[in-house]
Amino acid sequence: MTSSKISARGFFGKLVRNQLFIPLVALLILVAINLFADPTFFKISLEPSSTGNLILSGNLISIIDNASELAILAIGMTLVTSASGGQDISVGATIAIAGSMILRFVKMVSPDISGGKFAAIIILSFLACVIVSALFGAFNGALVAFFKIQPMVATLILFTAGRSIAAWINNNDNISINDTRFGYFGNFIPGIPVPTPVFITAICLIVIALVLKFTNLRLYAQSVGINASSSRLNGINPKLIKLLTFIILGICVAVCGFIKVSRTSSITYSVIANNIEMDAILAVALGGNNLGGGKFNLTASVIGAYVIQFLTTTLFKFKVSSSEISAYKAVVVIILIFISAPVIRNWIADVRNKNLASRKSKIGKEAN
Amino acid sequence: MEAGAILEMRGICKYFPGVRALEKVDFTLREGEIHALMGENGAGKSTLIKVLTGVYPKDAGYVTLSGVPVHIKSPQDAQNIGIATVYQEITLCPNLTVAENMYIGRTRGPFTNWRKINADADHLLDELGIPARAKDQLGNCSIAVQQMVAIARAVDMDCKVLILDEPTSSLDEQEVQKLFKLMRDLKSKGVGIIFVTHFLEQVYEVCDRITVLRDGMLVGEYIIEDLPRVQLVSKMLGKDFDDMAEIKSDSDAEKVDYNGTPVYQAINLTGTTGIKPFNFEIHKGEVNGFTGLLGSGRSESVRAIFGADRVAGGKVMINGKPVTIRKPLDAMKHGISYLPEDRKRDGIVGDLSVRDNIILALQVMKGFFKPFSRAQAEKFADEYIELLNIKTASQDTPIKSLSGGNQQKVILARWLLANPQYLILDEPTRGIDVGTKVEIQKLVLKLASEGKSVTFISSEIDEMIRTCSRLVVLRDGKVVGELKGDDLNQNKIMATIAGGESNDIQ
Numbered sequence: 001m002t003s004s005k006i007s008a009r010g011f012f013g014k015l016v017r018n019q020l021f022i023p024l025v026a027l028l029i030l031v032a033i034n035l036f037a038d039p040t041f042f043k044i045s046l047e048p049s050s051t052g053n054l055i056l057s058g059n060l061i062s063i064i065d066n067a068s069e070l071a072i073l074a075i076g077m078t079l080v081t082s083a084s085g086g087q088d089i090s091v092g093a094t095i096a097i098a099g100s101m102i103l104r105f106v107k108m109v110s111p112d113i114s115g116g117k118f119a120a121i122i123i124l125s126f127l128a129c130v131i132v133s134a135l136f137g138a139f140n141g142a143l144v145a146f147f148k149i150q151p152m153v154a155t156l157i158l159f160t161a162g163r164s165i166a167a168w169i170n171n172n173d174n175i176s177i178n179d180t181r182f183g184y185f186g187n188f189i190p191g192i193p194v195p196t197p198v199f200i201t202a203i204c205l206i207v208i209a210l211v212l213k214f215t216n217l218r219l220y221a222q223s224v225g226i227n228a229s230s231s232r233l234n235g236i237n238p239k240l241i242k243l244l245t246f247i248i249l250g251i252c253v254a255v256c257g258f259i260k261v262s263r264t265s266s267i268t269y270s271v272i273a274n275n276i277e278m279d280a281i282l283a284v285a286l287g288g289n290n291l292g293g294g295k296f297n298l299t300a301s302v303i304g305a306y307v308i309q310f311l312t313t314t315l316f317k318f319k320v321s322s323s324e325i326s327a328y329k330a331v332v333v334i335i336l337i338f339i340s341a342p343v344i345r346n347w348i349a350d351v352r353n354k355n356l357a358s359r360k361s362k363i364g365k366e367a368n
Numbered sequence: 369m370e371a372g373a374i375l376e377m378r379g380i381c382k383y384f385p386g387v388r389a390l391e392k393v394d395f396t397l398r399e400g401e402i403h404a405l406m407g408e409n410g411a412g413k414s415t416l417i418k419v420l421t422g423v424y425p426k427d428a429g430y431v432t433l434s435g436v437p438v439h440i441k442s443p444q445d446a447q448n449i450g451i452a453t454v455y456q457e458i459t460l461c462p463n464l465t466v467a468e469n470m471y472i473g474r475t476r477g478p479f480t481n482w483r484k485i486n487a488d489a490d491h492l493l494d495e496l497g498i499p500a501r502a503k504d505q506l507g508n509c510s511i512a513v514q515q516m517v518a519i520a521r522a523v524d525m526d527c528k529v530l531i532l533d534e535p536t537s538s539l540d541e542q543e544v545q546k547l548f549k550l551m552r553d554l555k556s557k558g559v560g561i562i563f564v565t566h567f568l569e570q571v572y573e574v575c576d577r578i579t580v581l582r583d584g585m586l587v588g589e590y591i592i593e594d595l596p597r598v599q600l601v602s603k604m605l606g607k608d609f610d611d612m613a614e615i616k617s618d619s620d621a622e623k624v625d626y627n628g629t630p631v632y633q634a635i636n637l638t639g640t641t642g643i644k645p646f647n648f649e650i651h652k653g654e655v656n657g658f659t660g661l662l663g664s665g666r667s668e669s670v671r672a673i674f675g676a677d678r679v680a681g682g683k684v685m686i687n688g689k690p691v692t693i694r695k696p697l698d699a700m701k702h703g704i705s706y707l708p709e710d711r712k713r714d715g716i717v718g719d720l721s722v723r724d725n726i727i728l729a730l731q732v733m734k735g736f737f738k739p740f741s742r743a744q745a746e747k748f749a750d751e752y753i754e755l756l757n758i759k760t761a762s763q764d765t766p767i768k769s770l771s772g773g774n775q776q777k778v779i780l781a782r783w784l785l786a787n788p789q790y791l792i793l794d795e796p797t798r799g800i801d802v803g804t805k806v807e808i809q810k811l812v813l814k815l816a817s818e819g820k821s822v823t824f825i826s827s828e829i830d831e832m833i834r835t836c837s838r839l840v841v842l843r844d845g846k847v848v849g850e851l852k853g854d855d856l857n858q859n860k861i862m863a864t865i866a867g868g869e870s871n872d873i874q
Contacts, residue, residue: 216731216739219724227717233676233708234782235697235732294719 019288021345023303026286026336030310034317041317046193051180056193059313067309068197069095069256069273072204073280074301076249078289083221083238083245084144085293086151087281091253093162094136095273098257100166101129103175103267106182118181130254137250141243159277167269176266186263197259204255208298218296221245225293279308286336307336372398373435374560375420375451375529380429382415382584389415392429393586395579397529397560402551404571404592405564407581408604408801413564416581417531421446421453433528452522456534460518462507466493466500470521492524496550512543516550523554530554531562534799536570541661548574566799568597569828580604601802624654624837629688631821632673632704632790637682639672641665643845645682648673650790650821655812657824657832660842660865666825667709669842670792673823674699674706700733705783709794709825711772715779718768722760723749725767725778729786752781757807773804780808784815791815792823797831809835829861841865 015021034041044058073091080088105125136158143154158165177183185196212218220241223231228238256276261267285291286307287300311332315325338344375397382390390412397403407413418424420431422440431438433449440446446453460469467482467489475485489502498516500509506517515535522530532551536544551561551574563575571578571592578595580587580603587603595603630649638645643665650656658666671677675693684693686702693699699706708714717725726749731740740748749763756777760770767778776796783791793812797805812822812835824835832839833856841849841864849864 214737214739216736219720219728219731219739220736222720223717223724223728226719227713229714230708230717233674233696233706233714234729235695235700237695237697 019297019300020303022288022336022339023286023300023307026307027303027310030307030314034314038317041314049188051190053188053190054193055188055195059317061195063306063309063313064198065195066313067306068195068201069259069276070279070283070305070309071201071302072252072255072259073249073276074283074287074305075204075208075298076245076252077280077284078287078296078298078301079217079221079245080151080249081281081284081289081291082225082293082296084151084242085225085291086144087277087284087291088140088155088246088249089152089277089281090136090140090155090158090162091249091256091280092273092276093159093166094133094250094253095257095260095276096163096166096267096269097136097169098129098133098254099261099267099272100169100175100257100269101132102126102258103177103261104169105129106177107170107175118179122182122185126254126258129257130251133254133257134247134250137246137248137253138243140250141246144246145239145242163269166267166272170267172269174266174268176264178265183262183265186259186261196262200255200259204252205302212298217244222295226295280305282333283308374399374433376432377416377420378430378432380416380419380431381427382412382419382424383427388584390419390426390584393581393584394589395586396589397562398577399560400555400558401576402555402561402563402574404575404578405562405581406571406578406600406604407587408803411581411604412584413581414533415584417453417533417562417564421451421531447525447527450526450528451531452525452527452529453531453533454515454518454522454535460506460514460521462505462514464506465502466504466506466509466517467502469506469517470502470524474525488524489520492520496520496523496553498550499546510543512539512546515539515547519550519554523559527559529560529562531564533564534566535563536565536567544570566801567828568600571600572597604802624651626651628652630685631687633685633688634673635683635685637672637684638680639668640678640680641668641671643668643672643842644847646847648840648847650823652789652821653816653819654838655816655822655824655836656838656840657826657836658840658842659825659829659832659861664842664865665845666842667794668845669840669847670706670794670823670825674704674792676706676708697732700729700786700788703787703789704792705729705786705788705790706792707776707779707783707794707796709798711776711779711799716767716775719766721764722753722758722767722770722778723763726752726781726785729782733786748785752785755784756781756811771800773800776800776808777804780811788820790821790823792825794825795827796824797826797828805831829858833858833861 041059044056044060046054047057049055077087077091080086102125105128106121109121140151140155140158143149143157144151147154184190185200187196188194189196220231220236223234223236224238224241231238231241256273260272281291283304284301286304287297287302289296289301308329311329312325315328316322320328373396375395377393377395380390380393380395381388393412393416395405395416405413405416415424419426420440422442422445425441431440433451438449440449440451443453461472464472467486470489470492471485486502493500493502496516496519498513498520500513500517506514509517519530519532535547539547548570551563555561563571565571575592577589577591578600579589580600582604590600628651631652633649635647636645637648646669648669658669660666668677672679673693675695675698679694684691691698691702693702693704696706712718717728720728723745727740727745730748734740746763752758753760753763758770758777758781759774760778767775770778780793780796793808796808800808809831812824816822824832826832836856838850838852839856839861840847841851841861843865851860851864
């Protein structure tokens, strides 16, 4: 019975059930709408920036640039979702902490220093920030893994406290870095026309791809997320794996915090990365990943992140004001989530199969 | 219409695309009888039940209830005309009280007189002899009591036909007895009960009649006295059943060298799950068993050996060398494998593919930083799918969509792939069809003849006698005896399990 069912589903069924299907279709629809409304949307030009560099500009570039933080977060959020069956809602607040940390470290050393030393300071500050962010991730992870607190509740602590901690780190000062070199990481490096965050995102994606290829992270995280008890009896330590995914998310947060503060060379504690946790969770959901944990598809999550940014930029393009944009986004999200629900996808595939079957039987009858 | 028949199903057919699930099946249930519906997995038992309860529409045939033709379109329909079903998994709400569970969905209007309902519920519970009170929270009751509450709910809805679909698979012996008592009470009140189970012993204990299905066809209906157990099995399998008797003939317990160094030896092994410290050893090529009632500590003992639960003390030696086993990975690295009792909870990783499930243990032993290549994993999976004759659409099929027996084979494959010297199988034959049971028992003996040591645990003593050459008997968390050779017979084992004066039982 099962075998005949599977073969009957055929190519279309497989396509509809593929996890990349929904985010890719969403992307295509957005592209189509923009092409129809205003083909100049896709125009990319090489123009001199305010500092006199030649840089690429255009909507596509700004989408790819601005989606960077979200794409990087989606990596960690997908892993946390897979292993723990829950989401980390503190990432926006911990990005504030990470950003504040970096500014503090850079500020501690006197500014306006020579090139080589500057690079060293940036690297050291960044590494320190990675460690601290990883520790905050471990804090969340420990609450989830060892104290068995629901991820959303456990991360509610830092969600609430994070921005205050970020403010404390710099005594609530409005810190800004005057050295223009600090802004390279969130904007452009002179002589390179592509925004730097795009490269940082690419590096992160390559690193995680290598990690997934050369370790068993995927198998372990999925096993733990699907059945922790079985995993333990197969020699996996579920607690450690959950902790590990939260630490990885912590590192992603550090990278995001770095990009964020570099974009403006300053920080506003209450605004930086506001609501990004919801977009990150949305990216995971858009990618067709089960928010209850288990199997995951990282590529789909990352494409989901770009879809969200594409949508935001498109709405801006249609002159939707920033206060109204959430409502529009919500409508689109409802539609996307609705069609990405397995129930609906199976239904679509079945309806299609029935049509096929009835057509076939008609043909059969005619032949008789 | 046959005299005394409440339910008659005639010429029932049900087809799925490409599959004939039921072909002209007749089934008759009489007033006040317990009727076993038997067959291997895929024989059509569940399809027949689902047609009867309106889950599936039937493709041909008719159903009459007390002589009146009925058309059952939905489970709600079935309930309304007095056909109630209690499934293997409890379908009640554990966070509600017993009374709430019994009356949920059956109250009318926005106002409910809970005092009256609680009184009614208590009355019914008393009448049926169910040890629960109306206001108890259901989740706090034992599984057996929950099962009985589900039955009480059905009975209170004036059911004429009660379907029990594998109700005993998560109950221990005493709980089963309580359930049987309830079944007999209902029977004396004229309720017709359809009993679906895998346990042959239970069929012979409580049923009056047996209907056997095979490959979607009716094999026959028999009065229980007319159908000895071996005959029943052969009817279910559709072949003469000397397979089982032959199982042991090719094994040779004599070959085991009991004087050599044991493969595994534990001295005063102390668990933290309520078992007393115990000594245990197993030799190369030996098959032994742990037996005792459910809750006697047989599973807890093997879990302690594997380090599945925290171990509090004791000395463990592998091939004479002292080792420390604190967690499953330690045991795995010392060549011990453990197939857990509860396949669904502790064995399978449901959404993962058959392939991932097969390589899991070996992969974990190999290490986090050394994943198998895809080609290697596929090779392993292919090899074991063929070796154990696992029926799956492909390697990529999620294990949860396989039948119980095939899931169990996948878990077996996982542990065979890990190539252990000592393999612990806790209830490997539970809830799977007879054919696969025999396959697994044969496999155990084959492994032993290849020099592996195996601990085999089963609730069915027949199976243990056929496969094991030595039995460790437990009672109340304590080892109370060890049987081998001529002592390995049903009477002696029962006597040892029960304890006290063994003559009473013989």
